[in-house]
Amino acid sequence: MAKANPARTCPVAAFQKMISGKYKLRIVWDLKDGPRRYGEIRSGLLRGTEGSAEITPRVLSRELKALTATGLIDRKDFGEVPPKVEYRLTRKGKSFVPVVAAIRDWGDRHLTEAAAFVDAAE
Template sequence: MRNRKGGFGECPDGQAHACPVEFTLDVIGGKWKGVLLYHMMDAPVRFNEFRRICPGITQRMLTLQLRELEEDGVVHREVYHQVPPKVEYSLTEFGRTLIPIIRLMRDWGIEYQAKQQSADSRTADAEV
């Protein structure tokens, strides 16, 4: 397990450790991890597929994010010894427990996106 930085304070229920939400966000938080996990929900994904899916991520950042997810036991890295080399990433059994959370995040994002588009439409209509 990685060395957790922590430091968000104590959990309101009086636990000696930080809030469980802090631990969750440490594993799945950040700009790319949620997106990577979302794309692994249904099937394994090859490294270069991630590069196509997320063109804004650098190779270094993609490697780092996948390694952290692997270290946290959420993602499995399968190396196929062939030419050219092939590497696939998939959710572990433990990682699959995140699927309901990721789906809820997706649903919330769809709802929020619609809300934003509706607000933008009202603003554009008001300016005319």
């Protein structure tokens, strides 16, 4: 008997697989306000991060390709030189924004509790 694929049988596992990655949720959140070019997305990801960690172009490209493959974002190439490419949320991606907003709201409410717990443990 073949083993069932958990991503097919469990919606939570499928969701987790779709949004796994360090930057996907933040990319979707940044695109909620409208289309962005690659450099704007990269700059948006660097805001609000601690330290000087920067996202590498390879990682950002991989995350954007994965989000495109899942149908959450759309890539529009204008066919110009120098290259001009925009990313925007699809209808499916727009329906995902309230989920990210709920995660953000939960973080706003509970982040100070978690930070206090981590500080106390150290």
